[in-house]
Amino acid sequence: MEKKGLTWFTGLPQHSRRILLSLLSVLFCLTVSAQQQITAKGSVLSSDNEPIVGATILQTGTSNGTVTDINGEFTIMVPAGSMLKISYIGFQTQDVKASSQSLHIVLKEEDKSLNEVVVMGYGVQKKKLVTGATVQVNGKDLEKLKR
Secondary structure, three states: OOOOOOHHHHOOOHHHHHHHHHHHHHHHHHHHHHHHEEEEEEEEEEOOOOEOOOOEEEEOOOOOEEEOOOOOEEEEEEEOOOEEEEEOOOEOOEEEEOOOOOEEEEEOEOOOOOOOOOOOOOOOOOHHHOOOOOOOOOHHHHHHHHO
């Protein structure tokens, strides 16, 4: 009885077998790494259930990230099991595990608040050239605020 199976492989020259095995190894590695990526989707809301526009979603330990859209929603491709760091100014940062299921993240407001605001202005410019809002305040107006 004649043996069949890998006789075609063993009949190849040594360098051809090495090239073929290398190509198969690379193909296997690409397939395995592609299977490990997931698409994490979700929404980021404030504690009063309002969407947070522009919240940052960052894969922990990398520069892979995205921001929420006008509806507070995001989509990001990450390796399965990775952690996501969600942050926004004025809210506590939150870490969540990436999942292929839709994530619903509610950020809590930070208890920190500003006690003082100092505004300083220098220079002279014509009022018609200013593109933002301008307010003229004198010392008497500031004194009224202290009372």
